[in-house]
Amino acid sequence: MFYRESGDFKKTYRDDSQTFPIKFDRRRYYVVMAIAFLVLPWFITDYIANAVMIPFLVWAIAALGLNILVGYCGQLSLGTGGFMAVGAYATYKLMTSFPGMDMFSVVLLSGFITAFVGMIFGLPSLRIKGFYLAVATLAAQFFLVWLLNKVPWFYNYSASGQITAPERSMFGIIITGPYASPVTGYLFCLILAIGLAWVARNLTRGRLGRSWMAIRDMDIAAEIIGVNPLMAKLSAFAVSSFFVGVAGSLFFSVYLGAAEVTEAFSINVSFAVLFMVIIGGLGSIFGSFVGAAFMVLMPVLLKNILVGGLGWPTDLAAHLEFIIVGALIVIFLIVEPHGLAQMARVLKEKLRLWPFPH
Amino acid sequence: MKIKQLATVALTTLAVSAPVAADLVFPSLSYRTGPYAAGGAPLADGYADYFTLLNQRDGGIGGVMASVPECETGYNTAKGVECYESTKGDGALVYMPLSTGMTYQLIPKVTADDIPLVTTGYGRTSAANGRVFSHVFNFPANYWTGASRIINSIMEEAGGDISGKNIALVYHNSGYGKEPIPTLKALAEKHNFNLTLIPVDHPGQEQKSQWLQIRRERPDNIIMYGWGVMNQVALQEAANIRYPMDQMYGIWWSVTENDKLEGMGSHGYKGATFHNVGSNYPIFSDIQKYVTDAGLAAGDGSNVGSVMYNRGLYAAMLAAEAAKTAQNMFGVKDVTSGQMRDAFEVLDMSAEVMAAAGMPNFGPAFQVSCANHGGPGLAAIQQWDGNTQEWKLIGDFEAPDMEVIAPLIKADSEAYAKENNITPRDC
Numbered sequence: 170m171f172y173r174e175s176g177d178f179k180k181t182y183r184d185d186s187q188t189f190p191i192k193f194d195r196r197r198y199y200v201v202m203a204i205a206f207l208v209l210p211w212f213i214t215d216y217i218a219n220a221v222m223i224p225f226l227v228w229a230i231a232a233l234g235l236n237i238l239v240g241y242c243g244q245l246s247l248g249t250g251g252f253m254a255v256g257a258y259a260t261y262k263l264m265t266s267f268p269g270m271d272m273f274s275v276v277l278l279s280g281f282i283t284a285f286v287g288m289i290f291g292l293p294s295l296r297i298k299g300f301y302l303a304v305a306t307l308a309a310q311f312f313l314v315w316l317l318n319k320v321p322w323f324y325n326y327s328a329s330g331q332i333t334a335p336e337r338s339m340f341g342i343i344i345t346g347p348y349a350s351p352v353t354g355y356l357f358c359l360i361l362a363i364g365l366a367w368v369a370r371n372l373t374r375g376r377l378g379r380s381w382m383a384i385r386d387m388d389i390a391a392e393i394i395g396v397n398p399l400m401a402k403l404s405a406f407a408v409s410s411f412f413v414g415v416a417g418s419l420f421f422s423v424y425l426g427a428a429e430v431t432e433a434f435s436i437n438v439s440f441a442v443l444f445m446v447i448i449g450g451l452g453s454i455f456g457s458f459v460g461a462a463f464m465v466l467m468p469v470l471l472k473n474i475l476v477g478g479l480g481w482p483t484d485l486a487a488h489l490e491f492i493i494v495g496a497l498i499v500i501f502l503i504v505e506p507h508g509l510a511q512m513a514r515v516l517k518e519k520l521r522l523w524p525f526p527h
Numbered sequence: 528m529k530i531k532q533l534a535t536v537a538l539t540t541l542a543v544s545a546p547v548a549a550d551l552v553f554p555s556l557s558y559r560t561g562p563y564a565a566g567g568a569p570l571a572d573g574y575a576d577y578f579t580l581l582n583q584r585d586g587g588i589g590g591v592m593a594s595v596p597e598c599e600t601g602y603n604t605a606k607g608v609e610c611y612e613s614t615k616g617d618g619a620l621v622y623m624p625l626s627t628g629m630t631y632q633l634i635p636k637v638t639a640d641d642i643p644l645v646t647t648g649y650g651r652t653s654a655a656n657g658r659v660f661s662h663v664f665n666f667p668a669n670y671w672t673g674a675s676r677i678i679n680s681i682m683e684e685a686g687g688d689i690s691g692k693n694i695a696l697v698y699h700n701s702g703y704g705k706e707p708i709p710t711l712k713a714l715a716e717k718h719n720f721n722l723t724l725i726p727v728d729h730p731g732q733e734q735k736s737q738w739l740q741i742r743r744e745r746p747d748n749i750i751m752y753g754w755g756v757m758n759q760v761a762l763q764e765a766a767n768i769r770y771p772m773d774q775m776y777g778i779w780w781s782v783t784e785n786d787k788l789e790g791m792g793s794h795g796y797k798g799a800t801f802h803n804v805g806s807n808y809p810i811f812s813d814i815q816k817y818v819t820d821a822g823l824a825a826g827d828g829s830n831v832g833s834v835m836y837n838r839g840l841y842a843a844m845l846a847a848e849a850a851k852t853a854q855n856m857f858g859v860k861d862v863t864s865g866q867m868r869d870a871f872e873v874l875d876m877s878a879e880v881m882a883a884a885g886m887p888n889f890g891p892a893f894q895v896s897c898a899n900h901g902g903p904g905l906a907a908i909q910q911w912d913g914n915t916q917e918w919k920l921i922g923d924f925e926a927p928d929m930e931v932i933a934p935l936i937k938a939d940s941e942a943y944a945k946e947n948n949i950t951p952r953d954c
Contacts, residue, residue, distance in 0.1 A: 214616075215612050215615070215616070216612040216613055216616065219608055219609075219612045220608060220609040220612045220613060224605070265946060318700065325942075325946075327939070327942070328652065328653070328705065328706055328708070328709050328935075328939050329627065329631070329651070329702035329703070329705045329706045330701075330702055330705050331628070331631040331702045333631060333634070333635065333943075333946070333947070335946050335947045335948070336947065336948065346635060346639075346947075347635040347636045347638060347639030347640070348639050424605075424608070425604060425605065425608060425632055426632055426635060426636065427604075427628075427631040427632040427634075427635075428604070428632075429604075429628050429631070429701060429702045431700060431701055431728065431729055432603075432604060432628050432701060432702075432729070433604060433605070435729070469609060472599075472609075473613075476598075476599075477613075482559075483557065483559060483597045483598065483599035484559030484560050484564075484568070484599060486599065487559070487560040487599040487601060488560060
C-alpha cells in the first residue's frame with residue numbers, strides 16, 4: 170500500500186548505497202524538506218519559532234553530536250553541558266571581539282574551538298572505558314562550568330557573569346538579537362541542522378564511521394584488524410564536540426539571547442541530551458531528531474493542553490508534566506529498549522509487507 | 528450538590544482562563560515548582576490576589592478588568608522564553624519575571640517588542656540608567672543600593688568606622704548573587720574593610736566547606752545573597768558554628784518567613800527590605816473580604832501577609848498604578864504596552880497614592896524619571912524577633928551611598944550600550 174517496491178531496480182552502486190534507497194522514503198524526505206524550507210517559514214510565529222522549532226533544532230544538533238560519541242563510538246560522555254558552554258562562550262567572545270564577523274563563521278569557529286577542547290578531554294578515553302570514562306567526562310562538565318564562571322575575561326567582566334548576545338547579521342539579514350525575525354532564526358538553525366545531519370550521515374557510513382563502530386563493538390578486535398584507537402576515539406570526540414559546540418553556540422545566540430553558565434549549562438543539560446540520545450535511539454541520525462523532539466516538544470505540548478486547554482493550575486500542570494514525561498520514557502524503554510528509531514524501523518518493515526504479511 | 532459545585536468551579540475557571548481581548552493583561556511568570564518554589568508561590572499569590580481584589584472591589588482598573596495569565600517557569604530561563612513568547616501575544620502590558628537570569632534574557636526582547644519590564648528589587652542593577660535601558664525599570668531599590676544600605680547599617684553599629692573589619696559575602700553563585708560584588712568592592716576601598724567572597728553553588732543544600740572557612744576566619748559581619756533553600760541551610764550552619772546572628776545580614780530575598788530557625792535559633796538576624804512587613808494595612812481586610820472569603824485566592828491562600836506575598840502585592844500595586852497613570856495620560860481605557868512604558872517613566876509613587884491603594888507607607892515614596900529608572904534606592908533594615916516569630920522593621924527607609932553606586936551604574940550601562948550599539952537617549 171505505502172511501499173510499492175516492485176520494479177524499483179538499482180542499476181548503479183551509487184543508487185544502491187544512497188541514504189534513502191526506497192523510493193517512498195526518499196519522496197517523504199523531500200516532502201519534509203519542502204515543508205521545512207518552503208511552507209513553514211510562511212506560517213511561523215514568534216511562539217512557534219522561539220518556543221518550539223528553534224529549541225528543537227538546537228537540541229537535535231546536540232543530540233546528533235552526542236550520538237556520534239555514544240551511539241557510534243561507544244564512549245559514554247556526561248560532559249555535553251560543559252561543551253555546549255564552551256561553544257556559547259566562544260560565540261560570545263567572537264561576537265564581541267570581532268563585531269564585523271558574520272554569524273555563520275562565528276558559529277562554525279565556535280564549533281572548532283569546542284572540538285579542540287573536546288579532544289583534550291577525550292584524551293583519557295584512551296586509557297579508561299565505560300562508566301569510568303563517564304566519570305572523567307563528568308569532571309569536564311564541572312571543570313568547564315567552574316572555569317567559565319571563575320574567569321571574568323570569558324564574560325567580559327560584566328557585573329553578574331551573564332553573557333548577552335549582541336545583534337549580528339549575515340548578508341545584511343539580522344540573525345541574533347531581539348530584532349531578528351523568527352523566520353531568519355528558524356532558517357539559520359534549520360540550515361545548520363540539516364547540513365550537520367548530512368555531514369554526520371556521510372561520516373558515519375564512511376571509513377571514519379566504520380572505525381568508530383569497530384571501536385564501539387570491540388576495541389581490541391578493532392585494533393587487531395588495523396583500526397588506530399587513538400585516531401578513532403579522538404576523532405569521535407572532536408566531531409562530537411564540534412556538533413555540541415555549534416548547538417551551544419546557537420542555544421546562546423539564537424535561542425536564549427542571554428545565558429549564565431551555571432544555570433543554562435548545568436549537569437541537567439548533559440543528562441537531557443543523553444536521554445534524547447537513548448530515547449531516540451543509539452547510533453541513529455533519525456533517532457537524534459526524534460529524541461530531541463520528544464524531550465523538547467512533549468513538555469510544551471502537555472503544558473498547552475493542561476494549562477491552555479483545560480485551565481488547570483500551573484503548578485499542578487508542571488508536576489503532571491514531570492510525571493507523564495517520566496512515565497512515557499519508562500514505557501518507551503520497556504516496549505522498545507533500542508529507542509524510537511528502532512520502533513520506526515520495525516514499523517517500516519511491517520509496512521513494507523503490509524497488507525500481505527506472509 | 529458537590530458535583531454541581533465542582534462543575535460550576537470548573538466552568539468558571541474555563542471561562543476565566545479564556546483570554547478576553549478587552550482585558551488589561553498582566554502576565555505572571557511564576558515558579559510554584561522547583562527548588563525556589565517556597566519563595567515563588569507566595570510572590571505569585573500576592574501578584575494575582577491584588578488584581579483579583581481590583582476586579583472584585585473596583586470592577587477592574589478604570590472600568591477595565593485585569594487578567595493575570597500565569598505561566599510556570601520553574602526559575603528556568605529556557606522555560607521563561609516559552610512563557611514570554613506564549614503570553615506576549617495576548618497584549619501583555621508589563622513583565623515581572625521574578626528572576627535575575629530571566630531579566631537579562633528579556634531586556635533586549637522587551638525593548639524590541641515595546642513592553643516594559645519591571646524588576647522590583649532584582650534584575651540588572653545598571654538598568655537604573657533609563658537613558659540606555661529605555662524599557663527596563665528596577666525601582667524602588669536594587670542589589671547595589673541594598674548592599675550599600677547594609678554596609679551603612681554595619682557602620683552605624685560600629686560607631687561610624689569599619690576600617691580593618693572583615694566582612695564576608697556569602698552568595699548564590701549565579702548572576703543574582705554576583706551582582707553586588709562590584710559595589711561591595713568599591714565600598715571596601717572607600718571604607719577600608721576587607722571583603723571575603725564565599726560563593727555557594729545552586730541550589731545551596733551543601734555549604735559545609737563555606738562555613739568551615741567562616742569558622743576559621745571569623746568575619747566581623749556576614750552579608751548573605753541567598754535564595755530558596757540556601758538561606759535556611761546557611762542559617763543552620765551559622766547556628767552550628769555559633770555565629771552571632773545579629774552580625775548577619777541578608778538581602779531582601781534572604782529574609783522571609785522561611786528563613787528562620789526554630790525558637791530563638793535565628794533571633795536577631797537582620798536583612799534589608801524595600802517594602803514594609805506584616806499584614807497591618809487596610810488592604811488586607813479588603814483582601815480578606817473580596818478575595819479570600821470569596822474563595823478566589825490564588826494558590827492555597829495560606830500566604831497572605833507573608834514577606835514574599837507582600838512583595839508580590841507591592842509589585843502588582845506598582846503595575847496597577849502605572850496602568851491608571853497611563854489611562855489618565857492618554858485618555859483611553861485599553862492602554863497598550865507602549866503607553867504603559869511611558870506611564871512607568873513618569874510614575875509618581877507618593878504617600879497619598881499608596882494610602883489610596885490601602886497600603887500607607889508600604890514602601891518608600893519615589894518618583895521615576897526618564898533618566899533614572901531606579902528610584903532613590905531607599906531601603907530599611909528588618910530584624911527577626913524569635914520571641915514573637917516575626918520580622919520587625921528597625922530604623923527608617925534610608926538612602927544608599929549613591930556617590931559610589933552612580934559611577935558604577937554609569938560604567939556598566941555604558942558598557943552594555945557599546946556592546947549592543949545603543950545610542951543613549953537624551954534626558
